[in-house]
Amino acid sequence: MSTKFLIKGARIEGGAVADILTSGTRIVEMGSQLSSAGATVIEADGFVALPGLVDLHTHLREPGFEQSETVLTGTQAAAAGGFTAVFAMANTNPVADTAGVVEQVQRLGDEAGYATVRPIGAVTRGLEGVQLAELGAMAESRARVRVFSDDGKCVHDALLMRRALEYVKTFGGVVAQHAQEPRLTIDAQMNEGEVSARLGLAGWPAVAEESIIARDVLLAEHVGSRLHVCHLSTAGSVDVIRWAKKRGINVTAEVTPHHLLLTDARAESYDAKFKVNPPLRRQEDVLALRDALADGTIDIVATDHAPHPAETKECEWSAAAFGMVGLESALSVVQTTMVETGLLSWADVARVLSKKPAQIGLLTTQGHDLVAGSSANIVLVDPAVTRVFGRDNLVGRSHNTPYGGIELRGAVHTTLHNGYATMLQGSLVDATTVAAAAEEVRHG
């Protein structure tokens, strides 16, 4: 495989048109009318070039749930979606609560080569919410863990949350909270509101999320530590984050693509592909989340890619698993909901899907401006495409997308990770070629 690419005539972050020449793992030159012998030429007329996308919230399911996804298949989905780095959530089996497990996940990512995999460590042992996990050992391990989360579960004990915030402060880490008051959401199935009342499904009140966020921003202020809030889903959560930021509290927040597009009305179909945690909310919540992402109250978009096999999704709503896959569709949903509506520019997209998530996760090697000298982590998107999303667009092991049959704008054309192609001209590069390129980078 060539490790030299000449990208001809891309709009850099949607702005000026330039050629990009890469060699090895770097961008070596940018300008007009570039040429280079031996480079693979990519005609990018009309395409937007962005720094490789960084997902702060991915479930790769390995070890333990390989029937849903593996590090290999999950990072293939990432590459297809334009991602060059993913942060892997800790709710595996065994749980990523020790140095051994996080090192294993990182090694599997390195070997597969489709994206940089940064393991997230559990906050509490076994995600049980009783005792702190070995945060220091994970931070000092070869995986250098900096993000900690019990995601899937909320760190609901205020004292444990305080201790976790204190601990990560010592090495500049961050706690990413899944804000869900457990007692307020016992058996909850969907957003609490008109639709849940009509369908007779147990409701999940907005206050279950908002009350935990309010508590945690105050704890972060008290401790002087850094807090990240996962998947905001309500207008009230936006209000709390806005208040906290105004007060100078060190908090960042994410929204998922699905909460930017879909509402609880989708549950009327009783199709469990729309069952997710936190649940889809009302249209006014969707609009508040879009505005908050546009004005910077919400810092980033993160996928919460949550693969599940068909048998756990294609069943009765109340028996179905929570979660949706999202890596392959994220950029298109953001273009559809935020760029086409004029709420975000492509430079903003580079910020919310690459630069800022890298900063929050302390991933220093990615999320940079596309300039000579930067790492060659690049995604080329064709923004002019309109496609009806479907199973053909999925490359991960699970197919529980909520976007089947929905029209989305834009498509990823090419993804370069550390200077080699993982997705080339609309096709995923095969695993052997990618693994060999990754090994060359590691040992070169």
Ligand SMILES: [Zn+2]
């Ligand atoms: Zn979560």
